[in-house]
Amino acid sequence: APVDIMDEEGTAMLPVKGGKWFTEMSVGSHMLNYDSLLVLTHFKGHTMGGFGGSNKNIGIGCADGRIGKKMIHTGDTGTQWGISKEELMERISESAKATADHFGDHIAYINVLRNMSVSCDCEGTAAQPVVTPNIGILASTDILAADQASVDLVYALPEKYRHDLVERMETRHGLRQLSYMKELGMGCDRYVILDMDHGDKPITLAEAVKNVKPFKA
Known part of the structure; x- marks a missing residue:
């Protein structure tokens, strides 16, 4: 398949509407x-973000490597260490909003809740072992609903299965991604889960996770 490197030939600025950290975000010009x-995301934990869902995927992933990512990680002090955990979540969300607003109604999100380590995939063989059971795959045209439902499904697991991933989310203030997306008007945190295996039947969180089993390597 052809591969298109978004920032191979420079960058472009997309507006960030209603942001408090940015008025625009730098992305690869090819975008x-x-x-x-179509945003395909492996939902998992993350060392800095708490969790990596659709919001973090496009917030970091669509920001270009030279300018955009530096904008997100660099605070007023000139170093990333000058940014609080909650501010980083807000910066990621504002970057994501630039891309989401750019595509408007022509963007959709798929979160794959399988092999969920507390570590990001980018850590490779250094990633922490997977202890959270597989849940399934979520799809939505609403970025906040997709990430909110993903987080809610993790929290709906028995405590012994969710503990590590929930601890990672909370200690990094990752849930600020969700509340700030709502403040930015990026979507709705109330949703209905439709079970595609049973004819679009609405199901509860408890029903969605009732058959999950402990992860076995």
């Missing part, structure tokens, strides 16, 4: 060549 975007 403007596309009229739709």
